Amino acid sequence: MSQPYSRASAEAAAWLARLQGDARTPAREAAFQDWLRADPAHQSAFERATDIWADLPGAALLLDEPPVRAASTAPTPIAEARARWRLPLHQLALAASLLIAVGIGSFLWLSRPSIYSTAIGEQKVATLEDGSRIALNTDSSVEVRYDPAQRLVELEHGEAMFEVAHNTARPFIVRAGDKQVRAVGTSFVVRREDKEVTVILLQGKVVVTDIRPAVKRIAPTYLTPGERLRAQPEGAVRVDAQPAEIATAWRRGQAMFSDTPLIDAVAELNRYGGPRLVVDDPRLATLRVSGVFATNDTGEFARAVAALHGLRIEQTGQTMHIVR
Template identity: 50%
Template sequence: MVTPPPEERARINAEASAWLARLQGPQRTAETEAALQDWLRADDAHQAAFERATEIWDLLPGAVVAGHVEPIERPSRRFAPMAMAASFLAMVGAGALTLYMGQAPVLSTHVGEQHSTTLDDGSRVALNTDSHLTVHFARAERRISLEQGEAMFDVAHDTSRPFIVSVGNEHIKALGTAFVVRKDGDQVRVTLLRGRVEVTRDGARPQLLAVLRPGDRLSAGASDAPRLDRPALDTVTAWRRGELLFDGTPLADAVAEVNRYDHVQVVVEDPRLRALPISGVFNTDDATEFAAAAAQLHGLKVRRQADTLLLTP
């Protein structure tokens, strides 16, 4: 599927949100449902947008999907299978899901890619850019190994088979919950969207790092003490909408985030510029747009060298 330009993608996302709202009100009729089916079939981008909107609404009930709709209750998942199927077929065609005969399923994405699928137990997984994980399902437990990158999990409830995500020495145990896990080098971040998770660390005696409540984020590193905070969940999950949200973020941190999604890399060499604050909403697939906006905001210059965008005073 060809990715639409930013303006077109914003319009499609808004339309997907509007369709969700229509399914909730008294205006829902057989004609409305038929029109939605026509809209979904018209373009693969429509199906992908509706899938993202439905997943976000389901994970964060009451959230505004694209800033235009105030949902009252969860929408029906009646039309989700079509979008999920389209997404799954696109994943298989792109090689995002590889099944090795007699081995565990492996899910991966390249830089700038995002893919989602439903596992055998009904749990949903969405992979962010440049991510890699392996699925190990057994009779007694469901285990995921996240080797790199970031993933959102919406776990199917099954008390007899714990769902565990392992990231290095850290292990996240969940029962019927939704959360985001991100691995940056030896740093691991776990953000709980819904439900309850326990985070433990390997050692001579396994250590319980935290029991998270919805909205909590645990950050842990090999040599750092675990830290708890409560970030804006809309910021944590913005990548599912193809967006990055910054609110007074130091330029150096914003650049590091933007560079995760594009082969074109933004570079800030002058230490005087690294702490400059950046606020706004940016597309994950447009480092050039971000560099231009940062330059305009702070009176900087952008110099392009091959696949590098250098920000200078």
């Protein structure tokens, strides 16, 4: 795979131009050697720059005369690369421009986002290039962009569990609405539904920050394993406990409820498709539900709730009403 365009690539292109012909002086040569020694990436970047220039289609047409090899009894890789082309001064700017254009083209190709999504009732696991994994729940979509400085994921909608490969120099960032979750090596769940964002930390450490304009931002929130953060755009952030077993039940095809209002349990089950559940009576909506239910069988859930509370099920087409 091509190397991403970086600051080292830009500097290499500039040095390639500086070292041509009469522009090469002892002082400039010494500065170049200092630049090479400053970072192992510099030598690789310079070799790539000379390779790119040598391989550019039609590059030879820019020359007024054939390339001249530098005289050396035992050329080093850098010396050999540097001697590959000697351009007249008026062509150096074009050479550097072409190098930068090729580098930027490679960067844009590498930074094109990867999009992963699921349909209603579907789940999917994606393994990213660094070994990190994203498990997508029902009706979810993420956009992934990797660059040399960070690993960026945008949760467009739905829910995803992230298992992040450790890399302190390249943080893993998940954005959902106006919230941003920053991690290094950890696992956590992020859910974006309507305008509410939920973050549940399973292992490691994360910090949740606000990416709205500064005047509206709230302070960063650091989570510890087993904590859940829930945030609404204009409301205060709430942090409470959420056991990992409940937070990841959907990975096992289950929904777990503990003293949950019936209306909330119904909304959760409806996310997974199948016959749609409806609770019309506001008095029934507040009934409490506890238990473990299969996410692919809303009918089983409705019948269990009806039996427990002495209710009935009225079905019309693909809609099941829970009534008295």
